[in-house]
Amino acid sequence: MSGTFVGMPAFPKAAHDAVRNTTLRANLKHATHTIRDKRERAVSELDDWARLRQAGKEIKDHTLHHLEHYLVQLEESVTAAGGTVHWARDADEANRIVAGLVKETGESEVVKVKSMATQEIGLNEHLETEGIHAYETDLAELIVQLGNDRPSHILVPAIHRNRGEIRDIFRKEMGSWGRPAPEGLTDTPAELAEAARLHLREKFLRAKVGISGANFMVAETGTLVVVESEGNGRMCLTLPETLISVVGIEKIVPTWQDLEVFLQTLPRSSTAERMNPYTSTWTGTTDSDGPQNFHLVLIDNGRTDTLADEVGRQALRCIRCSACLNVCPVYERAGGHAYGSVYPGPIGAILSPQLRGTGSEIDASLPYASSLCGACYEVCPVAIDIPEVLVHLRERVVAGGPATRNGNKVMLRPAKGHAAERAAMRAATWAFTHPAALATGQRLASRTRRFHPRTAPGPGKAWTATRDLPKVPAEPFRDWWKRTNGGKETNK
Amino acid sequence: MSSRDVILGRVRRALGGPVEAPDSYAKDIDRSYLREHGNRTTQQTVELLAENLADYRAIVHRATSEELPATIVRLLAGHGSRAVAVPPGLPDGWLAEADATQVHDRAENTPAELDEVDSVVTACAVAIAETGTIVLDGSPDQGRRRITLVPDHHICVVRVPDQVVSSVPQALERLDPTRPLTWISGPSATSDIELDRVEGVHGPRTLEVVLVSGG
Helix, strand or coil, X not given: CCHHHCCCCCHHHHHHHHCCCHHHHHHHHHHHHHHHHHHHHHHHCCCCHHHHHHHHHHHHHHHHHCHHHHHHHHHHHHHHCCCEEEEECCHHHHHHHHHHHHHHHCCCEEEECCCHHHHHCCHHHHHHHCCCEEEECCHHHHHHHHCCCCCCCCCCCCCCCCHHHHHHHHHHHHHHHCCCCCCCXXXXXXXXXXXXXHHHHHHHHHCCEXXXXXXXXXXXXXXXXXXXXXXXXXXXXXXXXXXXXXXXXXXXXXXXXXHHHHHHHHHHHHCCCCCCCEEEXXXXXXXXXXXXXXXXXXXCCCHHXXXXXXXXXXXXXXXXXXXXXXXXHHHHHHCHHHHCCCCCHHHHHHHHHHHHCCCCHHHHHHHHCCCCCCHHHHHCCCCCCHHHHHHHHHHHHHHCEEEEECCEEEEECCCCCCHHHHHHHHHHHHHHCCHHHHHXXXXXXXXXXXXXXXXXXXXXXXXXXXXXXXXXXXXXXXXXXHHCCCCCCCCC | XXXXXXXXXXXXXXXXXXXXXXXXHHHHCCCCCCCCCCCCCHXXXXXXXXXXXXXXXXXXXXXXXXXXXXXXXXXXXXXXXXXXXXXXXXXXXXXXCCCCXXXXXXXXXXXXXXXXXXXXXXXXXXXXXXXXXXXXCCCCCCCCHHHHCCCCEEEEEEECCCCEECCHHHHHHHCCCCCCEEEECCCCEECCCCCCCEECXXXXXXXXXXXXXXX
């Protein structure tokens, strides 16, 4: 993934700092609660929501199980429709391919549609090193780019900024990128949006190369789909002469008909609308309507490694709606930056450590960035059991074991810093398999409860730094059960 | 080895060996979800379309086919439009009474030229009542995708009830995936600033939909 986040502290440290930022917390709370309440209403309009969710899950699972077949079929249909397909095994290769394609056009500027895949591979930064300037055209991405900032939400990347901060960024930075912000710009959303419109329109009108991702790719027809609100996507998809779409290999659906499921569940889950303002579909190139050169860059970048994990592969069903972010109590308080990845929130906590491996400190900490409350699973429109994958990845971090990296089977060693946890688990296993010792230990604990410290000693201190140590009851449950005959003789 | 072969090889190994081509797709997927939500008469479906279009801040008008040219004149005048983009196959007569300069949709028009145009008038391919969506498929009466994007004012004519379907599944059945499609639900909008909805960042800020009855 992108180098943007290299050097990020592990989640607990980043989250610890973020929760003290009261502006950030207020911005986030307002935003996540607004969307989650609206989503509830939008979903309740469809009586068959549970069946649509199940169908979405089944379509994605079927596709993943037959991924080779559908990738080959997609390549054939895109090629037949006049497009060119490129394959990239990792971020470096994808960046090289895109930079090469831009250079072939002789251009040094490109306009971009917001795309998670290009953020994941750090495309903008790479293009800059090749002397190619990439302009983000989604309003939120523009705010992030002008502010020299990082996105913090999948759908609304500048969710952590309020209107005052946005006005300041526009006033300060727009001039050095192109058309400056109008004189006397206030912080009303309408004026800010108008400033962005004027600033970007001059770029759209001269753009020769557009770069996008895609929400879906239809194998049988070679059709790509981009779902958006503002029209910047339509600008990039139709005005330039050359269009380069960078898409993860998991974004395939087999048939045109399958879109009927996702075009119902995606808008309602993400922006809580019945339908997003604009959806564009294109199949290769069309005579004199839109770009005359179309390149599709299919990227792996850790996806096949994720596919190799039977529990974790369900993360590849993700349609990037971001519903799980908006309901997550941890995301709401910590914000997206704490996750150290372009994929924040619950889905990021399972996707990033799989795409990148659990080698770094931040990736090893992500499976713990959750209270396992399950709200993310409830709202997921493709029924990804995020808590299940989190627990699975925790086990991998703590105990190590087999995994796949860059297509090769590797044996992961237990992560550092979890020795105390492993020792505790070993002790617990021993105690639970020796009932007499457990009973003695519990009685001893009950009798000495007045002397217990409020924080755990030794390596356990780290654990109680962020949690309360539970109080030991006056009497072990088993003893109480025996004494009261299963609770029937309570006075005894 | 090419990256294509590497990736396909990784996929194969990830799934524990080659997987046979799927012949089970039809029965693998439970499609018991609804083709349409609720029971409505044709008239009620048209009403729902009008309601949902308005809910997403499109401005809805109604006209008979005889009234249509006058309605379009009124809408253009209301917007103060002096130049209007016209798809090549727009039915004769729709703009018969308009005195705005007609800019015909041609491949050689530059985006900058289109930026000088105030309004655009098009037909549509299908309209979806449950979501308040109109779909354009680039047919001659709708023109290239960009003419409904660059001008700030889009007047779209929907023939009711023929072009109206209830739901997304019904719409997809009617559409041809080989055509470049644009689905439009209300005017361009953004909620990127504190989730306040603002109409129009890049696309038309005003979308007016005329529901035309009677042929």
